[in-house]
Amino acid sequence: MTATLLLWSIFLAQILLVAAMACATYRVLRGPRAQDRVLGLDTLYVNATMLLLTFGIRTGSTLYFEAALIIALLGFVATAALAKFLMRGEVIE
Amino acid sequence: MKRWLPSPLLTAALVAMWLLLTESVALGSILMGAILATVTVWGFKALDPPGGRLKRPRAAFALAALVFADIARSNLAVVKIILNPRKTERVSGFLHIPLDMRAPYGLATLACIITGTPGTIWVEYNSANNTILLHILDLVDESTWIDTIKGRYEKRLMEIFE
Amino acid sequence: MTHLADLPVWAAIPVALFLLLGSALALIGSIGFVRLRSFYERVHAPTLGTSMGIGFVLLASMLCFTVLQSRLVLHEILIAVSMLVTTPITLMLLARAALYRDRSEGSDDVPAAPPVHTAAPPAQDSAPPV
Secondary structure, eight states: OHHHHHHHHHHHHHHHHHHHHHHHHHHHHHOSSHHHHHHHHHHHHHHHHHHHHHHHHHHTOTHHHHHHHHHHHHHHHHHHHHHHHHHHSOSOO | OTTTOSOHHHHHHHHHHHHHHHTOOOHHHHHHHHHHHHHHHHHHHHTOOOOOOOSOHHHHHHHHHHHHHHHHHHHHHHHHHHHOSOOSSOOOEEEEEEOOOOOHHHHHHHHHHHHHSTTEEEEEEETTTTEEEEEESSOSOHHHHHHIIIIIIIHHHHHHHO | OHHHHTSOHHHHHHHHHHHHHHHHHHHHHHHHHHHOSSHHHHTTTHHHIIIIIHHHHHHHHHHHHHHHTTSOOOTHHHHHHHHHHHHHHHHHHHHHHHHHHHHHTTOSSSOOOOOOOOOOOOOOOSSOOO
């Protein structure tokens, strides 16, 4: 009983998160400007982190936690570098 | 003591982080965490960070609780704005706010609070006249927002950091 | 999926609720990201997901693993802390980059740059290079 409830709610949560990722991808593809695309990429990272956590609950494995942590941290680094690039047109100066 | 352990709070936070990451409180991981944290703090001090420290830890906890409640409230407000089909009435815009606080860590905390709360974002800081530029999603009344930022957060942050 | 059946009802219901709440907040934030009109309005949308959205999902994960493994599983706090610290930095950097780009294009929608006080030129080393 509880397993069915949980399975369905995890499934629904994953569908919601995939829809959220689709919205973010729409912004990455459509723009209109470069900062919109970078912001879309950042949103995509956060949603991917959440999706990995739901996979972790579904499979009962803590391995997904580590992947989620790494995605969260690398997403920050990537967005910071891209924002720096937008500001000056160069990453290393 | 001061030389070997320059900033005890940061060291303790790093040890706690290491223990959470390894998921154990065995003697070995505590020792390893202590060594790593000490070396990291030395490296951090070599970067010559600006001075200033937490003066009132209890007030900091009270502020954290307040910010948590505010984040929950503004989450609800932003959800309402996004799901509202009528788009016309809401005005969003930039807002200049003059500050009295100069403590660098206080300013950094204020930036994190403002940006972490949905609906407001810190855009720019002008150190020449100590003014910040915010962008606010629902700018109904400018003076209300100025009162919120200055009376609710800045006053408490000045108590904590100055 | 046998491990999910081990979860008692009092834990299963909050886990399901937190998961749905968190992902719904993330979805609403992303919908706002598509619907809002200007970039500066869109910057506000992802904070829904990065504040309460991921908070609820992390709570669900903590509760689930704590009950399943019958020990305190708290390492999700690390993701929460890193989100709390990094999101303001990325959003601020992006907003400043957008402002800089709009100003350099001479857009009227953004406030003008503050007047720059030209600092005195740095003092030259008195000793000439040998």
